[in-house]
Amino acid sequence: MTNTLTVYSRTVCPSCGAAKRLLKSKGIPFTEINVEEDEAGRRRLLEKGFQAVPVFHYAGRWETMAGLRNIINIIEEERVA
Numbered sequence: 001m002t003n004t005l006t007v008y009s010r011t012v013c014p015s016c017g018a019a020k021r022l023l024k025s026k027g028i029p030f031t032e033i034n035v036e037e038d039e040a041g042r043r044r045l046l047e048k049g050f051q052a053v054p055v056f057h058y059a060g061r062w063e064t065m066a067g068l069r070n071i072i073n074i075i076e077e078e079r080v081a
Contacts, residue, residue, distance in 0.1 A: 005030040
């Protein structure tokens with residue numbers, strides 16, 4: 001089973017844009033959920049205790065921008081395996 005990286009973002013969010021550019025530059029595919037347009041996605045974040053974006057979900061892990069490097073490392077290690 002392949003894990004999918006999900007990026008929770010907003011339309012006007014410089015950090016979200018920077019994160020998505022970084023992921024694209026590393027060739028890491030992701031699904032984006034814009035919490036301004038997706039009420040269920042917004043509720044999911046609030047239920048997890050997040051009040052700001054970007055938030056990243058991968059392989060059961062939830063990370064903020066500060067933890068994005070952790071997720072990238074996991075994905076890159078999986079690519080080698």
